[in-house]
Amino acid sequence: YTGWRRVLLVLYTLMCHPLILGGIASTVDTIRTFPSAGAYKLTVRSLEAWQRGVMFSIVDSYIYGNVMYDLASILLLPAWIILYLLCLANPRAAEDAASTSLSQQQQTNQEEGQSKVKKE
Numbered sequence: 001y002t003g004w005r006r007v008l009l010v011l012y013t014l015m016c017h018p019l020i021l022g023g024i025a026s027t028v029d030t031i032r033t034f035p036s037a038g039a040y041k042l043t044v045r046s047l048e049a050w051q052r053g054v055m056f057s058i059v060d061s062y063i064y065g066n067v068m069y070d071l072a073s074i075l076l077l078p079a080w081i082i083l084y085l086l087c088l089a090n091p092r093a094a095e096d097a098a099s100t101s102l103s104q105q106q107q108t109n110q111e112e113g114q115s116k117v118k119k120e
């Protein structure tokens with residue numbers, strides 16, 4: 001991908017990060033709870049809500065054995081990392097690496113075949 005399509009893909013991938021999704025959810029909830037507050041107040045309150053949500057999920061995990069934080073760290077974050085790597089991977093570089101590996105394997109097989117013929 002090149003140009004704008006790649007930029008949009010990267011932005012979409014970054015928006016799918018679990019912590020960013022949590023921030024978006026806390027922002028939407030803050031706007032729904034305090035509709036008459038100004039933009040600065042909404043920003044501060046949503047950031048505080050997001051920080052408290054992350055902190056309380058970690059504390060609940062350690063003290064009460066809540067598994068939501070553990071599941072998010074074990075499942076969501078690695079899945080996002082794979083998505084990020086797939087979206088940012090250069091397809092031509094992957095094809096070049098695959099073709100180089102294939103040609104090296106073919107060359108090794110030919111050398112092995114020639115050495116077997118010489119032994120016989």
